[in-house]
Amino acid sequence: xxxxxxxxxxxxxxxxxxxxxxxxxxxxxxxxxxxxxxxxxxxxxxxxxxxxxxxxxxxxxxxxxxxxxxxxxxxxxxxxxxxxxxxxxxxxxxxxxxxxxxxxxxxxxx
Amino acid sequence: xxxxxxxxxxxxxxxxxxxxxxxxxxxxxxxxxxxxxxxxxxxxxxxxxxxxxxxxxxxxxxxxxxxxxxxxxxxxxxxxxxxxxxxxxxxxxxxxxxxxxxxxxxxxxxxxxxx
Numbered sequence: 001x002x003x004x005x006x007x008x009x010x011x012x013x014x015x016x017x018x019x020x021x022x023x024x025x026x027x028x029x030x031x032x033x034x035x036x037x038x039x040x041x042x043x044x045x046x047x048x049x050x051x052x053x054x055x056x057x058x059x060x061x062x063x064x065x066x067x068x069x070x071x072x073x074x075x076x077x078x079x080x081x082x083x084x085x086x087x088x089x090x091x092x093x094x095x096x097x098x099x100x101x102x103x104x105x106x107x108x109x110x
Numbered sequence: 111x112x113x114x115x116x117x118x119x120x121x122x123x124x125x126x127x128x129x130x131x132x133x134x135x136x137x138x139x140x141x142x143x144x145x146x147x148x149x150x151x152x153x154x155x156x157x158x159x160x161x162x163x164x165x166x167x168x169x170x171x172x173x174x175x176x177x178x179x180x181x182x183x184x185x186x187x188x189x190x191x192x193x194x195x196x197x198x199x200x201x202x203x204x205x206x207x208x209x210x211x212x213x214x215x216x217x218x219x220x221x222x223x224x225x
């Protein structure tokens with residue numbers, strides 16, 4: 001059971017937009033920065049978004065992040081088949097003194 | 111080029127010990143917060159441990175008292191000493207640069223704990 005809650009899967013057609021939610025609490029998302037990672041099949045995770053909404057170097061502006069209260073959202077526009085991957089949110093949890101991740105969301109581009 | 115390369119994984123019996131290394135290039139490990147993250151087969155990411163540039167360390171409850179994170183500054187390498195290994199420690203272990211977010215990741219090294 002992950003501290004952060006993500007939907008197990010989302011899907012959308014090529015060219016469409018999708019959002020992935022990440023829900024937490026005041027001890028983690030509510031008072032700390034959120035980051036998002038993409039993990040393509042068989043590869044290491046890659047940082048997409050840090051500090052809630054800042055794109056990491058080289059990440060296209062099709063990817064965006066936002067945070068409101070104790071929830072965060074990753075948005076991907078202009079979906080491509082190459083975006084099919086697992087996506088994870090992460091943040092610091094002040095009560096646990098630990099980094100926590102969501103359980104991951106599998107994106108399927110139909 | 112900034113790069114991380116993990117080594118030291120393998121097959122180990124329950125109760126055994128293993129030391130993972132993460133060789134860094136393009137930056138100095140001792141000046142940067144560094145993290146270990148693992149991923150069990152077919153599962154999500156699990157944070158393992160963090161060492162701040164100043165030396166403070168943090169551990170997930172699941173490994174506290176069994177794992178030790180450290181640095182070998184002479185080799186610009188991050189280390190993870192793993193003792194009293196259990197079947198549930200079986201995973202790909204990644205080292206990453208950063209603390210609350212990780213901007214650079216290695217390709218990972220596989221640890222299998224089995225008799």
